[in-house]
Amino acid sequence: MGYLSQDDHTLVSDAVARAEMTTSGEIVTVLADRSDSYADVALVWAAGLSFTAMSLFAMLPQPFLDLWDGLIGGWSHEWTTGELASMTIGLGLIAFVLGWLAASWDPLRFALTPGPVKTARTHARAIKHFKVGAERRTHGRTGVLLYLSMREHRAEIVADEPIAAIVPAEVWGEAMADMLGEIRQGRVAEGLAVGVRDVGKVLSQHFPRADDDENELPDRLIEV
DSSP: OOSSOHHHHHHHHHHHHHHGGGBSOEEEEEEESOSOOOHHHHHHHHHHHHHHHHHHHHHSHHHHHHHHHHHTTSOOOOOOHHHHHHHHHHHHHHHHHHHHHHHTSHHHHHHHSOHHHHHHHHHHHHHHHHHHHTTTOSTTOOEEEEEEETTTTEEEEEEOHHHHHHSOGGGGHHHHHHHHHHHTTTOHHHHHHHHHHHHHHHHHHHSBOOTTOOOOSOOSOEEO
């Protein structure tokens, strides 16, 4: 199930069409549920929990041993080195499995993923979408991608090389701020439309539309 209705898709597509009326630039919009599965993050947390459990047992074994003795009837006995090693490994495996199962739950895994990791992977995914859907696919290499990743709460604006050479990255800051301002209020389609509008204004200053300009890329919003 997508985030936007058909009317929302039309709103964004119409915004792209309007923005491109004054520029030779081509604007592509992509709305993604997530930029990565972060399966490796779940494994890292599970491994960390496993090593923590084994380290605690190594430092303070008696509470664990007392608990185990209680579970088997309350009779204590002398633990051999092999039994202690087996207990350590078993405790680590149990902690790993429990940690991995817990971190496999989407809300917790995304909460446990560090912000810089989300930012880096959102950027990498935006670049990948740009290379597939916009880079060098226009006559003047004037493609711009607006990428929004919902689970990470991140957005990216990626421009083709001729645009990036003229327009500094910080210039897109206003478009990003206006877009995210709407999205934070729950108006995703409106936010994308505002971002498209601002990007169009920047493009029209540096890449005005020519009389023979043709629409080379689809105006529709791509939802993945």
